[in-house]
Amino acid sequence: xxxxxxxxxxxxxxxxxxxxxxxxxxxxxxxxxxxxxxxxxxxxxxxxxxxxxxxxxxxxxxxxxxxxxxxxxxxxxxxxxxxxxxxxxxxxxxxxxxxxxxxxxxxxxxxxxxxxxxxxxxxxxxxxxxxxxxxxxxxxxxxxxxxxxxxxxxxxxxxxxxxxxxxxxxxxxxxxxxxxxxxxxxxxxxxxxxxxxxxxxxxxxxxxxxxxxxxxxxxxxxxxxxxxxxxxxxxxxxxxxxxxxxxxxxxxxxxxxxxxxxxxxxxxxxxxxxxxxxxxxxxxxxxxxxxxxxxxxx
Amino acid sequence: xxxxxxxxxxxxxxxxxxxxxxxxxxxxxxxxxxxxxxxxxxxxxxxxxxxxxxxxxxxxxxxxxxxxxxxxxxxxxxxxxxxxxxxxxxxxxxxxxxxxxxxxxxxxxxxxxxxxxxxxxxxxxxxxxxxxxxxxxxxxxxxxxxxxxxxxxxxxxxxxxxxxxxxxxxxxxxxxxxxxxxxxxxxxxxxxxxxxxxxxxxxxxxxxxxxxxxxxxxxxxxxxxxxxxxxxxxxxxxxxxxxxxxxxxxxxxxxxxxxxxxxxxxxxxxxxxxxxxxxxxxxxxxxxxxxxxxxxxx
Numbered sequence: 001x002x003x004x005x006x007x008x009x010x011x012x013x014x015x016x017x018x019x020x021x022x023x024x025x026x027x028x029x030x031x032x033x034x035x036x037x038x039x040x041x042x043x044x045x046x047x048x049x050x051x052x053x054x055x056x057x058x059x060x061x062x063x064x065x066x067x068x069x070x071x072x073x074x075x076x077x078x079x080x081x082x083x084x085x086x087x088x089x090x091x092x093x094x095x096x097x098x099x100x101x102x103x104x105x106x107x108x109x110x111x112x113x114x115x116x117x118x119x120x121x122x123x124x125x126x127x128x129x130x131x132x133x134x135x136x137x138x139x140x141x142x143x144x145x146x147x148x149x150x151x152x153x154x155x156x157x158x159x160x161x162x163x164x165x166x167x168x169x170x171x172x173x174x175x176x177x178x179x180x181x182x183x184x185x186x187x188x189x190x191x192x193x194x195x196x197x198x199x200x201x202x203x204x205x206x207x208x209x210x211x212x213x214x215x216x217x218x219x220x221x222x223x224x225x226x227x228x229x230x231x232x233x234x235x236x237x238x239x240x241x242x243x244x245x246x247x248x249x250x251x252x253x254x255x256x257x258x259x260x261x262x263x264x265x266x267x268x269x270x271x272x273x274x275x276x277x278x279x280x281x282x283x284x285x286x287x288x289x290x291x292x293x294x295x296x297x298x
Numbered sequence: 299x300x301x302x303x304x305x306x307x308x309x310x311x312x313x314x315x316x317x318x319x320x321x322x323x324x325x326x327x328x329x330x331x332x333x334x335x336x337x338x339x340x341x342x343x344x345x346x347x348x349x350x351x352x353x354x355x356x357x358x359x360x361x362x363x364x365x366x367x368x369x370x371x372x373x374x375x376x377x378x379x380x381x382x383x384x385x386x387x388x389x390x391x392x393x394x395x396x397x398x399x400x401x402x403x404x405x406x407x408x409x410x411x412x413x414x415x416x417x418x419x420x421x422x423x424x425x426x427x428x429x430x431x432x433x434x435x436x437x438x439x440x441x442x443x444x445x446x447x448x449x450x451x452x453x454x455x456x457x458x459x460x461x462x463x464x465x466x467x468x469x470x471x472x473x474x475x476x477x478x479x480x481x482x483x484x485x486x487x488x489x490x491x492x493x494x495x496x497x498x499x500x501x502x503x504x505x506x507x508x509x510x511x512x513x514x515x516x517x518x519x520x521x522x523x524x525x526x527x528x529x530x531x532x533x534x535x536x537x538x539x540x541x542x543x544x545x546x547x548x549x550x551x552x553x554x555x556x557x558x559x560x561x562x563x564x565x566x567x568x569x570x571x572x573x574x575x576x577x578x579x580x581x582x583x584x585x586x587x588x589x590x591x592x593x594x595x596x
Contacts, residue, residue, distance in 0.1 A: 113498065114497070114511040114514075117514060118510075119514065150510065151506075166507060166510045167504070168509055168510045179476075181466070205501070205503045205544065206541035207537070209541075210412070211466055212411075212416075213411050213414050217412060240506055244507065246503065246504070247507055
């Protein structure tokens with residue numbers, strides 16, 4: 001389908017919306033604090049019609065939505081599609097949310113650890129956008145890391161999402177920073193302490209022991225308490241970076257980092273410690289590109 | 299010193315007190331909900347004099363206290379003693395809390411991970427009691443695991459605590475069970491789900507990824523939500539058991555499990571998966587024995 005449309009990446013904490021033209025270019029943009037985690041039953045439809053559409057002067061445009069809005073907490077539960085997945089597969093599996101006017105991109109699933117399927121909702125659209133952005137991304141085997149509350153490491157092969165693994169690194173950071181013996185109100189902006197944490201992560205094993213050093217390095221080791229959050233962040237990200245490639249059973253020399261630019265920079269910093277060459281890509285650009293690629297395939 | 303005394307294991311969440319005779323036998327016992335975490339400044343002294351001593355009819359007995367009561371949150375901050383440590387070393391380092399009437403056993407420290415000292419307060423007394431309980435425990439190299447909020451794995455050599463490593467497994471379990479996406483009100487009593495978690499822990503690497511399976515095995519894997527806490531417990535304990543021996547750089551075939559009997563049984567179950575032969579010892583008996591051994595050396 002051609003012509004402008006309303007694209008939304010509607011996640012757990014907020015909603016990003018764009019009017020996207022036929023060439024995949026964002027003409028207008030808005031961010032709403034309507035995260036799926038905060039929605040009451042039936043509220044998604046109302047907010048979409050009375051806030052999102054008018055807010056972007058997009059009352060009459062067809063709309064394509066991705067993210068947690070397709071879960072049981074959002075507008076409607078859209079079943080995950082199995083890997084391998086690409087723009088065509090997802091375009092064929094859109095769920096109609098408003099008859100003839102709005103569709104939801106399904107999430108993606110694949111066999112995961114411990115015999116349970118691993119899942120993503122929203123990241124698949126950014127991955128599709130990343131693949132569409134450069135013919136080189138659609139060729140051979142590529143490893144893409146999407147950091148976040150639940151980081152996703154995805155293996156892309158000839159332009160298709162083949163498999164992925166989740167690491168709940170961001171959530172662990174959040175929990176440990178806010179509760180328990182490692183609790184800290186320090187900002188996570190100290191690069192030297194971050195590097196110290198990455199080094200302390202070692203090969204990523206024995207995390208429950210390594211985490212305790214966040215406390216002992218301050219209490220008995222004389223390090224300033226204000227460096228604790230940065231150290232903890234480096235330790236958790238370092239452990240993820242050290243162990244995920246092995247979990248995927250892939251020899252890793254290059255990784256594409258896709259997502260929120262500041263977080264991606266911290267991941268790139270941790271990857272540099274282990275000799276991985278990381279290239280950074282903006283997650284928002286990829287979301288727009290992915291929505292456009294899936295819309296074009298529909 | 300001989301004759302009966304008042305022994306206390308005064309920890310973060312509660313206080314266990316015994317009148318112990320000259321042979322190290324507990325004559326009377328009481329448990330008080332006066333955990334160090336809940337004490338206001340100066341409250342320890344008052345509770346000890348007006349509740350603990352009268353409660354055990356021990357107004358006139360000399361007293362020996364161990365545990366977090368010797369931290370800045372307790373009665374007074376008693377510096378940790380360096381390893382190697384045994385009953386004699388600790389007996390010589392007692393801190394006088396009430397002149398001529400009450401003493402506090404110092405905690406123990408040793409070089410830990412990431413260049414910071416690792417520390418314990420309270421477990422050292424149980425370890426001393428365990429060593430004193432059997433001449434075989436005081437001979438050769440022994441590995442003792444003390445499970446808990448902050449589990450301690452200690453290497454005992456010829457009756458001395460040589461070094462140890464902490465794993466904050468119990469705290470992670472508590473945080474993940476109460477907050478975030480893995481939150482569950484299920485009881486942790488399902489042995490089959492615990493075993494499933496131990497198996498999912500693998501070699502203990504990539505914990506942030508393996509943890510996520512606690513959710514995916516229910517959401518996409520069809521397992522009952524009521525088994526989540528047991529699975530999570532097995533996963534965390536399994537990861538600890540799989541990775542701690544390597545961290546201590548010890549070939550491990552036998553481990554003494556010392557602590558709260560029910561928790562020790564779960565640890566033994568996880569150890570059986572990896573071929574470790576575990577022997578269980580009651581932590582409370584060991585605390586009484588340790589207080590008596592340290593008292594005898596003073």
